[in-house]
Amino acid sequence: VSASAIRADLATLLGAESVLPDVPSHYLVDATESRGIRGRADAVVLPETSEDVARAMAWCYAHGVPIVPRGGGTGFAGGAVPIAGAIVLGLERLRQVRAVEPLAWRMHVEAGVPTAMVRRLARENGLFFPPDPGAAEQSHIGGNIATNAGGPHAFKYGVTGEWVLGVEAVVPPGELVTFGGPVRKDAAGYDLTSLLVGSEGTLGVITGAWLGLVPAPETTLSVAAFYPGLERGCEAVEEVISSGVALAALDFLDGGALTAAASSFPGDVPEGAAFLVLADADGSAAEAARVRDDAVEVLGLGALRVDAPSDQKSAAAIWSWRDGVSLAVTARHGGKLSEDVVVPLERLREAIEGTLEIGARHGLEACTWGHAGDGNLHSTFMFAREDEEAVARAEAAANELFSLAVALGGSISGEHGIGVTKREGLALQWPPRVLALHGAVKHAFDPENLLNPGKGL
Amino acid sequence: VSASAIRADLATLLGAESVLPDVPSHYLVDATESRGIRGRADAVVLPETSEDVARAMAWCYAHGVPIVPRGGGTGFAGGAVPIAGAIVLGLERLRQVRAVEPLAWRMHVEAGVPTAMVRRLARENGLFFPPDPGAAEQSHIGGNIATNAGGPHAFKYGVTGEWVLGVEAVVPPGELVTFGGPVRKDAAGYDLTSLLVGSEGTLGVITGAWLGLVPAPETTLSVAAFYPGLERGCEAVEEVISSGVALAALDFLDGGALTAAASSFPGDVPEGAAFLVLADADGSAAEAARVRDDAVEVLGLGALRVDAPSDQKSAAAIWSWRDGVSLAVTARHGGKLSEDVVVPLERLREAIEGTLEIGARHGLEACTWGHAGDGNLHSTFMFAREDEEAVARAEAAANELFSLAVALGGSISGEHGIGVTKREGLALQWPPRVLALHGAVKHAFDPENLLNPGKGL
Numbered sequence: 001v002s003a004s005a006i007r008a009d010l011a012t013l014l015g016a017e018s019v020l021p022d023v024p025s026h027y028l029v030d031a032t033e034s035r036g037i038r039g040r041a042d043a044v045v046l047p048e049t050s051e052d053v054a055r056a057m058a059w060c061y062a063h064g065v066p067i068v069p070r071g072g073g074t075g076f077a078g079g080a081v082p083i084a085g086a087i088v089l090g091l092e093r094l095r096q097v098r099a100v101e102p103l104a105w106r107m108h109v110e111a112g113v114p115t116a117m118v119r120r121l122a123r124e125n126g127l128f129f130p131p132d133p134g135a136a137e138q139s140h141i142g143g144n145i146a147t148n149a150g151g152p153h154a155f156k157y158g159v160t161g162e163w164v165l166g167v168e169a170v171v172p173p174g175e176l177v178t179f180g181g182p183v184r185k186d187a188a189g190y191d192l193t194s195l196l197v198g199s200e201g202t203l204g205v206i207t208g209a210w211l212g213l214v215p216a217p218e219t220t221l222s223v224a225a226f227y228p229g230l231e232r233g234c235e236a237v238e239e240v241i242s243s244g245v246a247l248a249a250l251d252f253l254d255g256g257a258l259t260a261a262a263s264s265f266p267g268d269v270p271e272g273a274a275f276l277v278l279a280d281a282d283g284s285a286a287e288a289a290r291v292r293d294d295a296v297e298v299l300g301l302g303a304l305r306v307d308a309p310s311d312q313k314s315a316a317a318i319w320s321w322r323d324g325v326s327l328a329v330t331a332r333h334g335g336k337l338s339e340d341v342v343v344p345l346e347r348l349r350e351a352i353e354g355t356l357e358i359g360a361r362h363g364l365e366a367c368t369w370g371h372a373g374d375g376n377l378h379s380t381f382m383f384a385r386e387d388e389e390a391v392a393r394a395e396a397a398a399n400e401l402f403s404l405a406v407a408l409g410g411s412i413s414g415e416h417g418i419g420v421t422k423r424e425g426l427a428l429q430w431p432p433r434v435l436a437l438h439g440a441v442k443h444a445f446d447p448e449n450l451l452n453p454g455k456g457l
Numbered sequence: 458v459s460a461s462a463i464r465a466d467l468a469t470l471l472g473a474e475s476v477l478p479d480v481p482s483h484y485l486v487d488a489t490e491s492r493g494i495r496g497r498a499d500a501v502v503l504p505e506t507s508e509d510v511a512r513a514m515a516w517c518y519a520h521g522v523p524i525v526p527r528g529g530g531t532g533f534a535g536g537a538v539p540i541a542g543a544i545v546l547g548l549e550r551l552r553q554v555r556a557v558e559p560l561a562w563r564m565h566v567e568a569g570v571p572t573a574m575v576r577r578l579a580r581e582n583g584l585f586f587p588p589d590p591g592a593a594e595q596s597h598i599g600g601n602i603a604t605n606a607g608g609p610h611a612f613k614y615g616v617t618g619e620w621v622l623g624v625e626a627v628v629p630p631g632e633l634v635t636f637g638g639p640v641r642k643d644a645a646g647y648d649l650t651s652l653l654v655g656s657e658g659t660l661g662v663i664t665g666a667w668l669g670l671v672p673a674p675e676t677t678l679s680v681a682a683f684y685p686g687l688e689r690g691c692e693a694v695e696e697v698i699s700s701g702v703a704l705a706a707l708d709f710l711d712g713g714a715l716t717a718a719a720s721s722f723p724g725d726v727p728e729g730a731a732f733l734v735l736a737d738a739d740g741s742a743a744e745a746a747r748v749r750d751d752a753v754e755v756l757g758l759g760a761l762r763v764d765a766p767s768d769q770k771s772a773a774a775i776w777s778w779r780d781g782v783s784l785a786v787t788a789r790h791g792g793k794l795s796e797d798v799v800v801p802l803e804r805l806r807e808a809i810e811g812t813l814e815i816g817a818r819h820g821l822e823a824c825t826w827g828h829a830g831d832g833n834l835h836s837t838f839m840f841a842r843e844d845e846e847a848v849a850r851a852e853a854a855a856n857e858l859f860s861l862a863v864a865l866g867g868s869i870s871g872e873h874g875i876g877v878t879k880r881e882g883l884a885l886q887w888p889p890r891v892l893a894l895h896g897a898v899k900h901a902f903d904p905e906n907l908l909n910p911g912k913g914l
Contacts, residue, residue, distance in 0.1 A: 103699040104802040126701055148644050159642060162619060175890045182801045184831040185616060185871040187605050187655055189883050189895050189913065194651035198644055215701035242560040244583055244672035287744045344639045345561040374641040414642040426646050433632045437902060438646050444897030456646065 001063050003042035006087060010045055013059055014052045018093075020044040027070065027088045031135075032078040032421060034335050034385055035395070039082035041068070046090045050110070050168060050176055050207035056089060057205065058174025066450045069201035071111065071143020074135035076340065077419025079147060079200045084454045091142050094207055102127055105213045106165070106182055111142025111206050115149075118211065127213040130157030133415070134323060142206045148198030150415030152249040152322070153280070155373035157214075159415065161197035168208035169196055172446045182210045195441070200417050201452040203445040217282035220248065221292040222315035224307040225299040226273040230254060232302045233275030234349035237372045239301070240279065241345065245294045247373065249280035251322060254352050256367025257380070261328035266317040270304045277372065278322055280315070325369055326378070333365065335385035337394040339421075341405035342376045342414030354404045355379040361400075362393040376414035402428055418456050426457060458520050460499035463544060467502055470516055471509045475550075477501040484527065484545045488592075489535040489878060491792050491842055492852070496539035498525070503547045507567070507625060507633050507664035513546060514662065515631025523907045526658035528568065528600020531592035533797065534876025536604060536657045541911045548599050551664055559584055562670045563622065563639055568599025568663050572606075575668065584670040587614030590872070591780060599663045605655030607872030609706040609779070610737070612830035614671075616872065618654040625665035626653055629903045639667045652898070657874050658909040660902040674739035677705065678749040679772035681764040682756040683730040687711060689759045690732025691806035694829045697736070697755045698802065703748060704830065706737035708779060711809050713824025714837070718785035723774040727761045734829065735779060737772070782826055783835070790822065792842035794851040798862035799833045799871030811861045812836040818857075819850040833871035859885055875913050883914060 011019040020043070028039045042065075047053045060067050066086035073080050082088050094110035097117075101107065102125035109118060115129075116136040122129040132151035133144055143149075145167065150159045157163075166180025180186050180193040196204055227233040237252060253261065255274035262269040269276075277299055281291035296308045309315055330336050343351045352368045355377070359366025364381040371377075381397045383390035402412040402425040412418075412425040427435060438457055445451075468476040477500070485496045499522075504510045517524050523543035530537050539545050551567035554574075558564065559582035566575060572586075573593040579586040589608035590601055600606075602624065607616045614620075623637025637643050637650040653661055684690040694709065710718065712731035719726040726733075734756055738748035753765045766772055787793050800808045809825045816823025816838050827834040838854045840847035859869040859882040869875075869882040884892060895914055899906075 101803075103695060105698065106801075148648070150642055150644070154642065158619070159644075161648070162615070171890060171894065175888075177888055177891050179891065181866060181868070183799045183867050183871075184802070185607055185611065185799050185828075185833050186868040187607070187616075187797070187870040187872050187874050188868045188879070188886055189875060190660075190898055191605070191618070191651045191655055192891065192894060192898075194648045195898075198648050203647075215703050238560060241562065246672050283740075284744065284747060286747070287741065290741060290743070340644070342640050342642050344563075345641070346558075371642075376642050409638060410640050411638070411643040411645045413644040414640075415644050417644050418646060422645070429645055431632075431634055433628060434634050434636065434649065437628065437649060440901030441647055441649075441652075441898060444901050445894060 001065055006065060007043045009059060010043065010056060013055050014045065014047055018045060018047055018052060020046065027090065028082060030073045030075045030078060030080045032076060032081065035337055036391060037078045037081055037420060040085050041082045041088045042085065043087045044090060045087050046093050048093050050094065053089065053205055053207050054170045054174050054176040057170050057172065060087065060450060061173035061448065064448065064450065066453050068452050069205045071140035071146065072135065072138045074139045075147060075419060076416040077421045079417055079419035079455055081420060083420055089205060091140060097121060098208065100125060107211045107213060108182065109141055109211065110208045112140050115139050115141050115144050122213050123216060126216055128216040129163065129211060129213055131160040131163060134326065141209060145197055145206055145209055146199065146201050147417040150376065152251050152371055155250050155371060156248040161194060163212045164193060164197055165210040165212050167193055167196050167206050169204035169206045171204040172451065180210065184212065198417065200419060200455050202442060202456045203451065219285045219288040220280055220282040220312060220315055221288045222309065222318045223279040223292060223295050223299060224318055225277045226270050226304040227275040227302065228272050228304055229274045230349060230352060233277060236277055236299050236302065237348060240295055240298045241373060243298050245298060246291060247279050247295060248282040250373030251278040251370065252276065252372040253325060253369040254367055257325060257329060257369040260332045260367065261325045264324065264328065265321055267307060273304055278318060329367060329380055329382065333382040333384050336380050336382045337398055338378050338380040339398050339401055340376065340414045340416040341379055341401060341410060341412055342374065343405055343408040343410035345375045347408040348372060348375055351377050351404065351408055355401060358397050358400045362397040364390065364394055364397055374414065375410065420455055423457065458522055463522060464500045466516060467500065467513060470512050471502065471504055475502060475504055475509060477503065484547065485539060487530045487532045487535060487537045489533060489538065492794055493848060494535045494538050494877060497542050498539045498545045499542065500544045501547060502544050503550050505550050507551065507627065510662055510664050511627045511631050511633040514627050514629065517544065517907060518630035518905060521905065523910050525909050526662045528597035528603065529592065529595045531596040532604060532876060533795065533873040534878045536874055536876035536912055538877060540877055546662060548597060554578065555665065557582060564668045564670060565639065566598055566668065567665045569597050572596050572598050572601050579670050580673060583673055585673040586620065586668060586670055588617040588620060591783065598666060602654055602663055602666055603656065603658050604874040607833065609708050609828055612707050612828060613705040618651060620669045621650060621654055622667040622669050624650055624653050624663050626661035626663045628661040629908065637667065641669065655874060657876060657912050659899060659913045660908065676742045676745040677737055677739040677769060677772055678745045679766065679775045680736040680749060680752050680756060681775055682734045683727050683761040684732040684759065685729050685761055686731045687806060687809060690734060693734055693756050693759065694805060697752055698830060700755050702751045702755060704736045704752060705739040707830030708735040708827065709733060709829040710782060710826040711824055713822065714782060714786060714826040717789045717824065718782045721781060721785065722778055724764060730761055735775060786824060786837055786839065790839040790841050793837050793839045794855055795835050795837040796855050796858055797833065797871045797873040798836055798858060798867060798869055799831065800862055800865040800867035802832045804865040804867065805829060805832055808834050808861065808865055812858060815854050815857045815861065819854040821847065821851055821854055831871065832867065877912055880914065
């Protein structure tokens with residue numbers, strides 16, 4: 001089918017305003033653009049309703065045209081990049097908040113609602129939607145569900161999927177269905193809701209979701225503890241966990257990441273600091289203060305300095321700075337490749353050291369930051385953006401990193417998914433039978449392989 | 458294949474001590490026995506290791522012999538009953554605690570470890586395994602995972618699946634694999650771990666699991682609030698939730714359930730009481746007291762009496778009594794049929810009233826108790842155990858109850874699963890395409906339909 005025929009047919013079906021006249025280039029990339037990942041598409045379709053998504057998929061399924069669903073386009077694994085040619089199906093016009101039901105700690109939203117808006121709406125109603133991925137203003141809740149996005153506060157509250165009560169999705173060959181719903185428990189049949197969560201648009205197109213909420217914590221207090229080196233820093237992480245301090249978040253920056261981001265830290269970074277632990281305590285005012293005090297006591301052992309601002313504003317400033325770490329690391333050499341491997345907690349130090357060793361072997365400056373409490377690292381190799389040879393070395397380094405994560409008993413992805421960047425990686429982690437089951441599940445949902453082809457496996 | 462050949466071959470393969478010489482009758486029933494659900498089996502196999510489970514399944518798959526996996530046999534949906542003839546594969550000898558890792562808030566256990574033992578081991582290490590299904594001493598963690606068991610404290614902590622980091626399972630045609638592992642996050646590929654959770658032995662036989670733990674709450678305090686009727690009781694439930702009181706558990710008993718269990722309540726039940734709300738507050742001593750006080754204030758409005766013992770022992774006594782409610786209701790007429798439907802929180806009252814109406818239409822005394830905060834009811838129809846005609850009326854009533862739950866926007870199962878008792882029910886709840894996907898997933902894992910046939914769908 002020619003691109004013009006695709007556009008004409010879909011415009012007839014969905015209305016002209018739902019099919020863009022051309023293919024704007026930003027629909028062909030996501031946050032992997034600096035790694036040179038770029039797709040091509042025959043059309044960009046922006047349906048207005050879930051029913052239109054079903055109509056579009058039915059047409060595509062009837063004509064053998066691949067579909068790449070797209071949320072906010074902030075993914076780090078290339079999941080939304082149309083690598084195999086296709087129509088890009090953007091969910092950005094599905095922005096209705098169908099219901100905010102604070103009395104039942106619940107919200108019903110369409111896929112294109114920005115995650116930050118979900119969080120704001122919850123807050124305005126005295127409630128809290130805990131998932132806090134990095135690009136909450138740009139990313140959509142549908143995309144966050146499709147990638148099972150994480151964030152610092154997943155340490156206490158779990159990742160996005162744990163807050164999804166049900167999803168509305170269009171499944172091949174173009175039927176609008178729901179999995180789960182506005183209920184807090186559901187033991188009827190297989191957990192197909194969880195199967196859709198994190199499936200990266202390869203099983204169905206998520207068009208809406210029922211989200212669970214909790215009462216908003218009254219207070220959040222933060223702690224920043226600086227250490228002279230990796231060894232003491234990782235010991236502090238283990239000690240604060242083994243002491244049973246029930247933190248809401250427990251992040252870290254190694255020496256390289258800290259150096260890259262130091263100049264914008266609110267306050268100064270003490271001389272000789274080569275590891276930073278960031279912790280959050282939340283709850284009632286008294287509870288947050290108690291947990292914060294416990295954390296200060298444990299994290300203080302061997303620390304160069306511990307900052308524990310008593311006001312929430314200073315706490316918020318530390319986390320705003322934390323949000324900017326990725327950009328600060330990018331700024332160091334102009335480009336970077338950052339992966340989201342996860343390891344058992346007790347292997348954190350080995351994973352951080354291993355990242356440096358792999359980088360050194362490939363002649364790349366490396367650093368790591370991430371979610372210490374979840375054993376979830378953002379292991380990063382830096383390069384000049386225009387240095388194609390260095391980019392290739394970084395890709396090779398990333399493959400070694402995946403092998404390291406698996407060797408340490410971990411996973412190649414803690415929060416970004418597989419997308420296109422880690423397609424080879426699953427075979428490191430899973431035996432052939434599990435890979436085959438994964439493929440069989442895909443086939444059960446999408447026998448023609450038209451949903452986001454080339455992703456996942 | 459004859460029963461004697463099955464036993465002889467499996468004895469050769471697994472050792473004579475792993476195959477029982479006959480079929481003890483308790484392997485043919487579970488907690489649905491009083492409803493007349495009983496199976497038949499050619500052999501009872503009790504493997505000693507996960508590898509032996511794989512060997513047994515490989516033999517069964519090669520010979521076309523169905524397998525019914527069995528944990529503690531405490532299920533309420535007949536999931537472990539070998540209704541289609543088969544070998545019963547009991548996991549009771551897989552009792553090893555492979556690792557207790559308190560420093561990483563983690564445990565690695567085999568499927569046959571009783572859930573109560575998991576909870577005790579966690580407690581002995583200052584940690585907490587939250588899932589608290591009714592028969593924790595008898596049920597196994599493997600069975601709890603295979604049914605995604607709930608319990609009162611799921612209100613705060615979620616159901617069993619939320620605490621499963623990974624499972625070890627034998628999948629057809631007899632391969633031992635793992636899904637997930639000792640990590641707190643995993644976004645690599647489809648969430649096959651969650652697919653195994655709650656699959657009732659129809660996709661694979663769970664042989665072990667990595668479980669997540671949290672620091673143990675220092676204190677748990679309970680509140681019992683008595684109301685003159687259903688209306689005020691349900692209002693109180695809604696008010697305590699909409700007030701944002703972060704309770705750990707929020708259970709209820711309606712008038713009928715309260716009457717049945719009143720005589721053993723610790724303390725007396727006030728005259729005219731026709732609804733009871735039971736709430737738990739946990740956390741640090743100060744936090745538990747604060748939440749308890751908030752709950753007392755909100756639940757006190759319109760209550761006949763509110764008990765809020767300040768000591769944990771009295772709190773524990775209330776929950777011990779709560780554990781006995783099911784038995785007390787059974788004792789009233791000798792038999793009962795109790796289902797675990799779930800509805801959106803705001804439909805709780807309609808579901809309780811509807812249960813009474815359905816019972817009345819079928820000439821059956823009815824009552825309801827359950828997990829109010831999760832909208833999860835144990836809707837119950839009582840009968841004399843020997844009255845077969847009344848049992849048949851109760852089964853018809855249960856089908857109406859399923860329709861009611863679906864009509865209210867809920868699910869036919871909140872925590873017991875589908876098993877054999879609700880096979881017809883899924884079609885009420887799911888459209889044909891979702892039923893077909895469910896079937897396709899089953900086929901992908903178990904193409905010969907030898908794993909727990911006749912269950913689920």
